[in-house]
Amino acid sequence: xxxxxLPFVEGLLGPLWPTIKPVWPLIWTLLRIVLILVPLLLSVxxxxxxxxxxxxWMQVRIGPNRVGPWGLLQPIADGLKLFLKExxxxxxxxxKLFVLGPIMAIAPALAAWAVVPFAPGWVLANVDAGVLYxxxxxxxxxxxxxxxxxxxxxxxPFFGAMRASAQMISYxxxxxxxxxxxxxxxxxxxxxxxxxxxxxxxxxxxxxxxFSWNWLPLLPMxxxxxxxxxxxxxxxxxxxxxxxxxxxxxxxxxxxxMSFAMFFLAEYANMILISAxxxxxxxxxxxxxxxxxxxxxxxxxxxxxxxxxxxxxxxATFPRYRYDQIMRLxxxxxxxxxxxxxxVVGVWxxxxxxxxx
Amino acid sequence: MxxxxxxxxxxxxxxVVAALRVITARNPVHAALFLVLxxxxxxxxxxxLQAEFLALALIMVYVGAVMVLFLxxxxxxxxxxxxxxxxxxxxxxxxxxxxxxxxxxMAVVLSGRYFGLxxxxxxxxxxxxxxxxxxxxxxxxxxxxxxxxxxVILLVAIIAAVMLTLRRRKDNKAMHSSDxxxxxxxxxxxLVKMAPxxxxxxxxxxxxxxx
Numbered sequence: 001x002x003x004x005x006l007p008f009v010e011g012l013l014g015p016l017w018p019t020i021k022p023v024w025p026l027i028w029t030l031l032r033i034v035l036i037l038v039p040l041l042l043s044v045x046x047x048x049x050x051x052x053x054x055x056x057w058m059q060v061r062i063g064p065n066r067v068g069p070w071g072l073l074q075p076i077a078d079g080l081k082l083f084l085k086e087x088x089x090x091x092x093x094x095x096k097l098f099v100l101g102p103i104m105a106i107a108p109a110l111a112a113w114a115v116v117p118f119a120p121g122w123v124l125a126n127v128d129a130g131v132l133y134x135x136x137x138x139x140x141x142x143x144x145x146x147x148x149x150x151x152x153x154x155x156x157p158f159f160g161a162m163r164a165s166a167q168m169i170s171y172x173x174x175x176x177x178x179x180x181x182x183x184x185x186x187x188x189x190x191x192x193x194x195x196x197x198x199x200x201x202x203x204x205x206x207x208x209x210x211f212s213w214n215w216l217p218l219l220p221m222x223x224x225x226x227x228x229x230x231x232x233x234x235x236x237x238x239x240x241x242x243x244x245x246x247x248x249x250x251x252x253x254x255x256x257x258m259s260f261a262m263f264f265l266a267e268y269a270n271m272i273l274i275s276a277x278x279x280x281x282x283x284x285x286x287x288x289x290x291x292x293x294x295x296x297x298x299x300x301x302x303x304x305x306x307x308x309x310x311x312x313x314x315x316a317t318f319p320r321y322r323y324d325q326i327m328r329l330x331x332x333x334x335x336x337x338x339x340x341x342x343x344v345v346g347v348w349x350x351x352x353x354x355x356x357x
Numbered sequence: 358m359x360x361x362x363x364x365x366x367x368x369x370x371x372x373v374v375a376a377l378r379v380i381t382a383r384n385p386v387h388a389a390l391f392l393v394l395x396x397x398x399x400x401x402x403x404x405x406l407q408a409e410f411l412a413l414a415l416i417m418v419y420v421g422a423v424m425v426l427f428l429x430x431x432x433x434x435x436x437x438x439x440x441x442x443x444x445x446x447x448x449x450x451x452x453x454x455x456x457x458x459x460x461x462x463m464a465v466v467l468s469g470r471y472f473g474l475x476x477x478x479x480x481x482x483x484x485x486x487x488x489x490x491x492x493x494x495x496x497x498x499x500x501x502x503x504x505x506x507x508x509v510i511l512l513v514a515i516i517a518a519v520m521l522t523l524r525r526r527k528d529n530k531a532m533h534s535s536d537x538x539x540x541x542x543x544x545x546x547x548l549v550k551m552a553p554x555x556x557x558x559x560x561x562x563x564x565x566x567x568x
Binding site (some may be wrong): 097127128129132133135136137139140142143146147150158161162165166168169172189324325328 | 386387390393409410413414416417420421422425426428429432433487489532534
């Protein structure tokens with residue numbers, strides 16, 4: 001992309017170009033960051049709207065329809081309202097950490113996007129250790145909740161923090177182990193190469209790329225990763241971290257205004273991130289399902305939208321898990337399942353029946 | 358000065374300050390969070406040395422898992438700082454000795470060339486060099502047995518820790534989800550056949566009785 005933009009910028013700046021040239025890489029990187037973050041934050045805003053609409057329809061209600069045409073300006077109005085609200089500091093709170101909490105929640109949720117490829121070459125940093133970077137950055141996200149819960153110096157946030165730290169660590173294990181099979185069959189840690197590895201295979205040769213993506217041969221891992229992703233983002237039915245019925249809103253109880261909104265932003269940004277991850281690792285990223293149709297960003301967007309719909313759908317469908325059952329599912333079901341499947345895939349790859357060459 | 362050098366000094370300065378705050382912070386939670394900051398900056402330093410696998414593994418393992426559980430414990434304990442500080446002067450000589458030993462060892466490692474210990478590997482690797490792959494190749498070929506032994510020792514430690522703290526109470530009531538799911542309707546409900554009850558005819562009430 002840079003090759004097409006560069007001559008245009010040079011022409012535009014004319015004589016100023018030599019002075020700009022040394023800092024051009026910095027400007028270019030910042031531009032690309034803005035190009036990723038602005039659509040992301042807009043998607044977050046409209047994901048909240050879409051969620052309220054979808055759940056409304058599922059419960060035979062109308063959902064927000066008052067602000068703007070079809071209620072389309074509702075997220076803007078919500079954002080504006082939260083922006084204008086006062087941020088209240090509880091007297092017994094640890095002020096510095098109370099401020100740090102929301103920042104630590106949202107920073108990893110945004111930083112992880114650096115390595116996500118949206119289409120061939122559409123990636124901020126095409127690094128070789130992309131998967132490792134993602135695992136490392138997403139494991140930091142739990143600090144936001146823990147710090148917020150502790151710094152509030154109040155019972156309910158503290159319970160929320162305790163639940164969050166145990167739950168997120170447990171499901172990170174099964175997510176990481178599930179990814180190992182993907183790495184084994186793609187033979188790379190680079191996200192773009194993981195997508196490209198899914199474009200080859202028996203069915204892709206017939207023009208049905210859909211069946212060559214990782215979801216089919218790694219079906220149990222696809223399910224484990226998707227469900228762990230829901231648990232990792234603390235979404236229903238795994239949302240005991242903020243369980244309204246027993247601990248009000250968990251770590252967010254004492255937060256108001258923009259500091260509360262940042263937790264919300266982080267949660268939805270993480271949902272979108274997980275949907276992007278599932279698309280890249282299991283659903284072939286930007287690849288088209290049928291050979292005759294062109295690959296491109298629209299496929300990635302469609303897959304992400306489908307997975308996000310799945311997130312909303314299960315929120316409207318399932319009752320909340322009990323905490324001990326969440327732990328059981330994570331440690332006694334998912335972890336053994338992933339360990340066995342790693343062995344199965346390893347044997348499969350070494351056997352003459354291998355479909356990955 | 359190269360930009361990398363500037364970054365190095367920034368990261369090392371933050372590391373040193375954070376490490377100092379770990380031992381000087383009065384609040385144990387603050388100390389643990391400063392330790393997290395120190396880990397982060399050390400990871401950044403390793404990244405500058407092109408050791409991306411080690412750097413990211415440090416964040417993943419220590420920041421993402423170990424320190425979270427550490428905070429989990431520290432937050433729940435009611436730690437009395439005064440009592441902890443009591444033994445400071447008694448323990449100082451031992452601590453100082455350990456510190457000196459570590460400084461000495463680091464000196465030997467860092468000035469390996471002077472001591473003729475090892476030929477340091479060339480610094481400039483090709484762009485597509487992946488040290489994740491290189492590490493894996495070494496660990497699973499040349500060092501396969503030591504690696505497996507290390508992991509078995511860790512496994513034994515995990516099981517030992519669980520067994521040492523496992524406490525079976527007689528009056529402990531637990532639910533077993535698998536039993537609950539496997540339950541059949543006939544385990545829960547018994548249909549009893551019985552003759553229908555015959556209602557006795559009631560004498561018709563006269564009008565005006567209620568009034």
